[in-house]
Amino acid sequence: MKNSLLVLLIYQSNMMKRLVTICFMLVVLVANAQKPKVWVISDGGDGINDPDDISAIASYLLMSNLFDTRAIVMASTVHAWNKETSDQGIWASEFFGKAYSSDLPNLKKHIGGYQSDFRFIESSIKGQGNNFDPKEDVNLKDYPSILALYKEVKKSKEIINVLCWGPLTEQALFVKYCLDQNKHNVLSKVRFISHWSSSNYHTGTMENPELTHNCVGDPIACDYMKVQALNGLIKFYECGAIGQFGIVENAQKGSDYYDQFKASHLGKIFAEGKFKKERVDDSDCATYWVLIGDYGVSLDDLAGNGLNMPEVEKRNEEAFASHAELIRHEILRRSNAAAGKVDAIESDYYIAPRGRIERK
Ligand SMILES: [Ca+2]
Numbered sequence: 001m002k003n004s005l006l007v008l009l010i011y012q013s014n015m016m017k018r019l020v021t022i023c024f025m026l027v028v029l030v031a032n033a034q035k036p037k038v039w040v041i042s043d044g045g046d047g048i049n050d051p052d053d054i055s056a057i058a059s060y061l062l063m064s065n066l067f068d069t070r071a072i073v074m075a076s077t078v079h080a081w082n083k084e085t086s087d088q089g090i091w092a093s094e095f096f097g098k099a100y101s102s103d104l105p106n107l108k109k110h111i112g113g114y115q116s117d118f119r120f121i122e123s124s125i126k127g128q129g130n131n132f133d134p135k136e137d138v139n140l141k142d143y144p145s146i147l148a149l150y151k152e153v154k155k156s157k158e159i160i161n162v163l164c165w166g167p168l169t170e171q172a173l174f175v176k177y178c179l180d181q182n183k184h185n186v187l188s189k190v191r192f193i194s195h196w197s198s199s200n201y202h203t204g205t206m207e208n209p210e211l212t213h214n215c216v217g218d219p220i221a222c223d224y225m226k227v228q229a230l231n232g233l234i235k236f237y238e239c240g241a242i243g244q245f246g247i248v249e250n251a252q253k254g255s256d257y258y259d260q261f262k263a264s265h266l267g268k269i270f271a272e273g274k275f276k277k278e279r280v281d282d283s284d285c286a287t288y289w290v291l292i293g294d295y296g297v298s299l300d301d302l303a304g305n306g307l308n309m310p311e312v313e314k315r316n317e318e319a320f321a322s323h324a325e326l327i328r329h330e331i332l333r334r335s336n337a338a339a340g341k342v343d344a345i346e347s348d349y350y351i352a353p354r355g356r357i358e359r360k
Pocket residue numbers: 042043044050053165166284
């Protein structure tokens with residue numbers, strides 16, 4: 001009798017251990033599943049293009065515990081004069097990677113959920129000199145950065161959000177390859193979120209919304225993407241110019257404010273990447289604030305078919321404008337956390353009854 005009781009107790013204890021393990025695994029799975037997967041394609045780099053992308057990557061990295069970042073592609077621009085520049089993936093791993101790993105211990109301690117490192121890749125179209133040509137076959141072996149995206153999407157069970165911070169050449173090559181190969185299952189797992197590849201009000205007009213830098217950078221690729229989106233073959237969320245004229249131009253002004261960011265390594269890159277006209281310009285950031293969705297504009301506020309209607313762009317610009325100071329405050333809070341300024345950190349957590357720590 002005693003023996004069978006002992007066996008029962010051991011059995012129950014083993015079952016309990018298994019249940020605890022399963023619960024823990026479920027919590028980890030749920031926590032990871034909740035984070036949107038992201039693939040950033042930037043046309044910035046070391047001395048390449050507008051330095052606003054440098055500030056945008058720094059602010060993205062400070063916010064990155066909200067995402068599962070699969071890669072950050074650098075220098076995705078065909079301008080021939082960039083051809084002989086050094087490898088931008090190696091440069092970014094060094095430049096951003098070092099700053100991130102210096103800030104990481106405090107970010108992990110005070111905020112949590114940050115991944116240990118990032119994969120920076122140089123774009124395969126850097127300096128190629130010619131725009132997208134829809135009549136040419138695409139061989140992904142010629143484009144390692146696009147092949148890397150293809151492999152990532154293929155193996156993923158979730159949607160990959162491709163944040164588009166420059167011209168759309170790389171994206172168009174990816175889409176054309178998938179369509180030519182009938183890989184609709186791959187395309188169905190991708191969502192393009194693009195900044196300023198159209199605008200009704202800023203550089204573009206209501207008659208010609210496509211006359212923006214990111215669209216004119218490769219007009220054929222831009223047009224190709226918009227046509228595929230309108231035909232329902234890809235999901236394409238056009239932000240318009242709301243990062244610039246919603247967030248950047250309505251955020252705090254002055255070096256006194258932005259000097260505060262220099263306490264952390266990433267904050268310093270953010271503050272110095274493009275500080276002009278008394279404010280930091282990281283306008284491509286609109287794409288990830290839209291994905292976060294808690295600051296006035298979410299993906300639900302954009303059309304998924306590439307269209308950017310005037311009233312929609314106006315509404316979203318105003319919504320970001322009214323959240324611009326909060327957005328900067330959030331970056332500063334994280335920069336302070338990264339710098340270990342514990343007294344300046346508001347906690348993301350509170351102590352629930354019985355001492356449980358819960359997210360606010
Ligand atoms: Ca850019």
